[in-house]
Amino acid sequence: MATDDNNDPQGESPNDPRRRDFLNIAAVAFPAAAGAVAVVFPLVNQMSPSADVLAESTTTVDLSKIQPGQGVITTFRKQPLFVRNLTPKEVAEANAVPLSELRDPETLEKRTQPGHENWLITLGVCTHLGCIPLGINEGDNRGKFGGYFCPCHGSQYDTAGRIRQGPAPKNLAVPPYKFTSPTAVLVG
Amino acid sequence: MSFPWANHYEPKQPFMRWLDEKLPLPRLAYNAVGAGYPVPRNLNYFWNFGVLAGAALAIQIVTGIVLAMHYHSDAASAFSSVNGTIMRDVNAGWFLRYAHANGASMFFIVVYTHIFRGLYYGSYKAPREMVWLLGVVIFLLMMATAFMGYVLPWGQMSFWGAQVITGFFSAIPGIGETIRVWLLGGYAPDDAALNRFFSLHYLLPFVIAAVIILHIWALHIPGSGNPTGVDVKGEQDTVPFHPYYTAKDGFGLGVFLLLFAALVFFFPDMLGHPDNYIAANPLQTPAHIVPEWYFWPFYAILRSFTSDFILPAKLWGVLAMFGSILLLFFLPWLDSSPIRSNNYRPKARTAFWVLVADVLILGYCGGSPADPVYVIVAQVCSAYYFLHFLVILPWIARTERPVALPNSITEAVLAGKGGTSPAETALAH
Numbered sequence: 076m077a078t079d080d081n082n083d084p085q086g087e088s089p090n091d092p093r094r095r096d097f098l099n100i101a102a103v104a105f106p107a108a109a110g111a112v113a114v115v116f117p118l119v120n121q122m123s124p125s126a127d128v129l130a131e132s133t134t135t136v137d138l139s140k141i142q143p144g145q146g147v148i149t150t151f152r153k154q155p156l157f158v159r160n161l162t163p164k165e166v167a168e169a170n171a172v173p174l175s176e177l178r179d180p181e182t183l184e185k186r187t188q189p190g191h192e193n194w195l196i197t198l199g200v201c202t203h204l205g206c207i208p209l210g211i212n213e214g215d216n217r218g219k220f221g222g223y224f225c226p227c228h229g230s231q232y233d234t235a236g237r238i239r240q241g242p243a244p245k246n247l248a249v250p251p252y253k254f255t256s257p258t259a260v261l262v263g
Numbered sequence: 264m265s266f267p268w269a270n271h272y273e274p275k276q277p278f279m280r281w282l283d284e285k286l287p288l289p290r291l292a293y294n295a296v297g298a299g300y301p302v303p304r305n306l307n308y309f310w311n312f313g314v315l316a317g318a319a320l321a322i323q324i325v326t327g328i329v330l331a332m333h334y335h336s337d338a339a340s341a342f343s344s345v346n347g348t349i350m351r352d353v354n355a356g357w358f359l360r361y362a363h364a365n366g367a368s369m370f371f372i373v374v375y376t377h378i379f380r381g382l383y384y385g386s387y388k389a390p391r392e393m394v395w396l397l398g399v400v401i402f403l404l405m406m407a408t409a410f411m412g413y414v415l416p417w418g419q420m421s422f423w424g425a426q427v428i429t430g431f432f433s434a435i436p437g438i439g440e441t442i443r444v445w446l447l448g449g450y451a452p453d454d455a456a457l458n459r460f461f462s463l464h465y466l467l468p469f470v471i472a473a474v475i476i477l478h479i480w481a482l483h484i485p486g487s488g489n490p491t492g493v494d495v496k497g498e499q500d501t502v503p504f505h506p507y508y509t510a511k512d513g514f515g516l517g518v519f520l521l522l523f524a525a526l527v528f529f530f531p532d533m534l535g536h537p538d539n540y541i542a543a544n545p546l547q548t549p550a551h552i553v554p555e556w557y558f559w560p561f562y563a564i565l566r567s568f569t570s571d572f573i574l575p576a577k578l579w580g581v582l583a584m585f586g587s588i589l590l591l592f593f594l595p596w597l598d599s600s601p602i603r604s605n606n607y608r609p610k611a612r613t614a615f616w617v618l619v620a621d622v623l624i625l626g627y628c629g630g631s632p633a634d635p636v637y638v639i640v641a642q643v644c645s646a647y648y649f650l651h652f653l654v655i656l657p658w659i660a661r662t663e664r665p666v667a668l669p670n671s672i673t674e675a676v677l678a679g680k681g682g683t684s685p686a687e688t689a690l691a692h
């Protein structure tokens with residue numbers, strides 16, 4: 076093996092990069108790139124939700140006062156949260172819809188917790204552009220499908236909070252939650 | 264670059280000579296906006312709008328800096344700091360706030376006129392493509408700045424505007440929701456979002472100022488265009504910028520300030536939405552969310568996608584809205600006609616006025632509620648907007664027979680047609 080890289084047997088001119096240059100460049104470039112990432116990451120990541128925002132990220136809801144057919148609106152992560160006690164008729168309506176008719180196919184069973192199919196807990200945020208749909212309070216316009224109706228651009232949701240008509244692409248989001256007692260849920 | 268016959272800067276006082284040797288800033292100004300910059304002699308009043316846009320930016324920066332001395336970027340007190348402290352308690356605060364809010368509208372009026380001037384007279388064509396591209400960059404920065412500024416008073420339209428606009432990003436498949444939460448620093452607009460919008464709203468105008476310097480720099484390499492679109496052929500075709508166009512721009516600036524004052528003092532709330540005098544309420548959506556008037560055409564394009572086609576309707580709306588602006592980056596190559604001015608392009612001139620009408624109708628629809636009739640009109644007009652730039656204009660450029668061009672700017676001026684504005688041309692034909 077040639078010890079003098081400048082006299083490369085393959086005829087490269089002395090100004091061409093030597094093989095050793097690659098090692099030098101790599102040895103400097105790799106830590107420099109790692110350093111750059113280490114500096115840029117906090118600059119970018121500072122924009123993610125901060126600890127105080129995340130600390131407010133759970134909500135407890137008392138279900139004992141909500142009669143079948145009623146709903147309450149509360150907040151979860153500063154967003155409106157709909158908690159609705161579905162009537163047996165509303166549950167039956169939701170279960171009667173074939174999945175093939177749905178834009179975002181999900182069963183009511185999948186959108187609720189086992190044994191609590193009457194408790195529909197969703198974000199009150201229209202999946203189109205973030206307006207709050209009507210329908211959680213008594214007397215609200217619930218749209219054609221008896222669930223929720225967004226007044227901004229006319230999206231209509233059924234009794235399982237699934238998108239049925241209008242511009243919204245997805246069903247109302249179901250946040251993570253668990254029943255801490257038969258009459259209380261911890262959302263988040 | 265400058266033409267060989269440009270006046271030369273010769274400092275007379277000893278101090279100016281001393282300064283010219285150390286830091287030739289007066290020389291730069293003389294060559295850029297003084298007697299050292301030769302400009303076509305036939306510019307009409309549509310050529311005022313670049314200077315007016317610069318003046319509007321200066322007004323926004325000055326009023327904005329002083330408003331920031333009184334504003335609280337805190338979700339609990341932002342609304343009262345604007346509508347209580349600034350509007351009632353700060354000395355002349357109402358004036359500064361109305362000047363800043365209406366100054367944004369004046370800035371957009373001027374910039375839209377400037378853009379359509381460029382479209383009519385082919386200012387985007389070689390050798391001024393870079394001037395146009397930088398102009399589109401400035402326009403995008405202006406839109407971002409205006410949007411974030413509108414969020415700061417933290418009224419109902421501020422809040423729900425922020426909700427809807429950041430909601431665009433959730434249309435991106437897969438990672439959209441993560442991006443939205445990252446942009447907001449939370450799950451809904453709140454303190455974190457308000458503070459970063461304030462920070463960026465303060466920063467971006469200075470970025471705009473920097474890009475404007477590049478815009479002017481790029482313009483001064485070939486020199487200013489003119490209403491005939493014919494290149495400058497000799498000294499007889501130009502006059503020095505100062506005093507000829509400083510005077511003409513000064514007159515235009517006076518008219519601009521008159522209109523601006525009328526708006527600020529007599530109709531300060533005419534262009535704003537009354538719902539923004541209600542404090543932000545995250546649990547109540549206004550019946551009808553609309554952006555400020557200058558975003559209406561784009562809002563109409565956003566809303567005109569109502570059913571899914573391969574991609575979700577929402578994503579199409581967002582793509583079309585951004586596409587309608589990004590399209591302008593390709594305009595210099597979409598319109599391949601070597602004739603710049605529409606004064607000599609009968610078909611392109613007609614298409615231009617149809618486009619103006621199309622954008623005005625889009626604006627009207629964007630400001631109206633999402634009733635089916637407005638949505639259908641907006642769909643037709645959105646389709647036409649894209650058709651104009653992607654099909655009609657390239658097709659006209661290939662097939663049109665232009666009217667004979669004058670041999671020179673001077674010849675056109677002496678024939679009495681040198682500075683014809685679109686209206687005069689429309690009457691003459």
